[in-house]
Amino acid sequence: MFRVRKCQNTFIYLLDNINTLFVDECKNCSIITGPVQTSLFVRNCTNCKILASCQQYRVRDCNSVTTFLACTSDPIIESSSELKFAPYQFSYPELKGQFAAAGLNVFNCMWSSVHDFSPNGDGSLNFSYLPHSEKVSDFFLLPQEAVEQHCVPTGDSDPDASSTAAVAVQDLVNLKISFDETCSIVPKTAGSLELAPIEDPMSVLVAVFHHPEVEDNAMALIRQIVKTGKAFLVRTRSAILRPEDIRQIFGDVTHASHAKLGPVIFLLFCGAEGEVCQLCTDSVREVVRAKAIQPQTLLHVTDNPVAAKRQFQMFVCLCDAQQYHT
Template identity: 30%
Template sequence: MGLIFSKLGWRSATDKNTAAQAEPEKKVYSWDLRPSEDAQNLQFSNKADEVLVKLPGSINGKPFNIVNLNSCRVFLLDNMATINIDNCSNCAIFIGPTNQSVFIRDSTACNFIVSCQQFRMRDCSKVNVLLHCTSQPIIESSSKIKFACFQFYYEALQDQLQSASLSPYLNYWSNIYDFSPNSDSSNPNHGYLSDEKITECLDFFDVSKLDADTLPDGLDPEILKLDLKRSCIPKTKNHALTKSQPALGQNCLLVVLPFGERNEVLLRIMDRIQKTKDENKSNDIELAQSVESTLMTQDELDRLLNIPALALNASKVSGGDAEISTKRTQLNFVNKIKSRGKVIALLFSGQSSEQIVTDLISKEEQLKSYCFMSQGQVADAQFEQLQNYMQMQFH
């Protein structure tokens, strides 16, 4: 009987189990299920001397890969998940808001403009990066890497930052961690771009200087006329440089705004500050650093901001003793946050910062009743408290 069943193609349960053990079921991964046509649309690979563009809406939060490019200009003008970049040389690559990680490996002599949640670089050399990163950037086994603050703009960028859940005001671009530091501390593997070098880097992304014939077929060159002088992400100073300036605490202004959403009023304030600088070159006001908090309660915020004043006035008295008087400043929001909310803190530097910022905010009804300002060493200490609070939330 068994012989008959076997000839008919029937097998007992025992036979089936034995066969299953002999031939384990092949694992199926998510990328195996992705149509090959879709995979081709989510990568640029094996190209040379081309302009490669992905327009808004063409990636829509999916992963993207860039592999084996030489002397190409790449514009990923959309929000994405994870970006992997491997083996690229002499390229200029713009990476739109990425809500997970950007990995750059085995690449040399490239210029990048990147907005992401995590930034990782390995086995690279002679690379410039204009970076917006909401966590500490990391490099490894890399040398001659130069960083600067993200500076870029195109029409859809602001909405894409929101879609990727990236705050324009949370940017650790200069707080680099090197997993494999150079044994010669006087010659570190990374540094920072001067303003002149930043301009040179941005020139690689100025497509108005390119012939229309070099652009992809069917692409309207007008779409790529990007405004390089405006940025949705505020330009901030080098964190290490700011901390090394003892005079900052004497000439700084902290503005704390209890707005959880990306608010158009904030953008108007930043635009007006930039216009004020452009109109009067003697203005020394700069945005030193900025931070956007996670959700916090009123009590948490009050504890962070209610710091005794650090300004100590010492004067010599008879007997050579120093008399120290401490002025305590009572600082809190007093129901500025009704329950739980976010705040955005902007630390401005420069002797003209108080006058300029106070004047601008006084003209904004939505801000003047709710914003909080402090000056000098207290402002510097309060900002550091807020920044430390944020770092504890993510590490």
Template identity: 30%
Template sequence: MGCNISYLFSRDDCTGKDLTIGNGINSGSSKPQGYSWDQKRSEQDVSMFTIDGLENGEEGRLPGTVNGQQFQIKNCKNSSIYIFDWSNTITIDDCTNCKIFIGPVKGALFVRDCADSTLVSLCGQFRTRDCKNMDIFLHVNTQPIIESSSKLRIGCLQFCYDSLPEHMKLAALSPWQNVWWKVHDFTPPDEGKNWSKLSSIFKVKDCLPKPQLDRLKVLHTSSEQVDSVIPLTTGPSKSNDNSSEASLVAIFYNEKQSELGRECMKKMETVPGVNLVRTALLKVRKADSERHFPDWKDKVETGAVLCLQLGGIGAQTVASEFATAERNYVWISKNDPNKDIQALFGLAEMALGF
């Protein structure tokens, strides 16, 4: 929004002639004056940013076609929809029995009055209202919010397509900041819950079919864990929060930080029963490091710290072996892992405003 100021008369600095600005017409010519914002608006095809009334069909957008604009999906039934691009905000309204993929959304993804559908998405914020019976695979950098919704099953997104890492950077989304499991329900029931975690046996590939349109099939996509840009996390639970087999791995800022995080994950995957519970990428203040992690005080000022919580039998062994190989940049919890985990992710939640 802003102020709209109209000047009735101005003067051409080159000719000295008066120009009539209020009606956009030069007093010396009958030709209307053009404005850059009008030209930009007229050049955009509004239909490129809306999918409305699709039934029993398939539709989608390729990289470069949305390019950070707002997008709407509404009134669709029995259809598959794919947005392989980044956007500013997206609204999905009144869709039933649909399978929808949404690429990185810089701001909020709003889902309203939808039912019996599958949604796979990456976004900065996630909101539902009046939705029911949905499977949702999510990567979200802030706390998901649901309202007046029921029978929602939410899990960790696993997906990749050409240009996804680039689109995530444009949308300012970090692959290491995914709190899909920390759902806040504005309208909780008296008994039970309106949402549940999707079991690990449910995979994106089982719920979201690959595109069949020729113009969409040219894009390489994968929902396999090994290809996913997003780390697979289980989310905290009573079992892994209280487990004696837990470890916190901290990787201090360096040019190989993200690469080292993925190397730790690969090592973890070689040990059955060890899971990646959650991750965080956060800037730790020196005062907080001195209070909770004295060993960090000389390292936190260089940049954000990447933290991984490992859980399950063998977690401490995996962390110890990884830290030994990368001792210059890696710290692991030793004496009281659960205390360190609570302290670190408490700082992470404060940073996110929980």
């Protein structure tokens, strides 16, 4: 367990695995964390910015807190106001291993499914979502930037303490931290079709069945599609399901047999009608060819928008039911 308490006007970087994290009574702080294996609690905080990944995210008695979040369950808020949420965009060399050690799946991110336990009686919301175009770098400073812009020599009378602090700061500065969404270990998602920055979006589903380097190949596919600017990633989900579950979704014996191989990753994209279907189909073919994926049916595209949304929702429901019964 780790606790951050009563900090003001502070830049905090906790770039390691944490079991449970409490952030209490902080004001005007910028907090960036490594993966939190269980829960991240934010309580009685004002005007703070948080970049975090965790299993559960809970905010209580807070005002004006902006969170760039990767969370494997629905974020929960209570007795709070003026909260803002956005998708996680972050990377550094050790982060992938830390996610694995924390048991967090980068494709199970529910950042936008906020549940308010104390809604306003007039129907107004205590939270909102930042526009999809917002970047982490507009809200947070890299360690080097924080040192250059805000650190002032203290004249500490203890040279050993000053030396230790200087080494710690330099170690932090030397980390190859990036806020670039194209490098983020967690793929950036719009959260829902309603939040996607496009009018009347058309949905396309891509299912990536288990095979060697499946996560790397799924990320390569996402980047190839998104970099065109013609499509957005709406949501992602990953789970191990039974063959009969996959057959229920697709009505296909071949895909059902693939379920025996391991976890399947579902990617829901959206874009303009007439563009997004062909883009996703062509991108899947290119990744299959470039990565020599066999059989080719390990990557599947549903380009009917109604079927794509239905199949993704069926997958989510089956995942939730599985989680409930385990």
